[in-house]
Amino acid sequence: MTAQNLIDEMSIEELALRIARRLAERGATIEFEVIAISLEELARKHGYRYDRRR
Helix, strand or coil: CCHHHHCCHHHHHHHHHHHHHHHHHCCCCCCCCCCCCCHHHHHHHCCCCCCCCC
């Protein structure tokens, strides 16, 4: 992992998704579904407002 992996929201999301997929492929028991979703969508889904400027 390099600083480039954490440079922006999209890069962070891609890294998190790659890690989750690898864990699932290796048989990890996880209590969440591995799906691609933006932070804004996730916040809305749970009734929060996400402000990326913070």
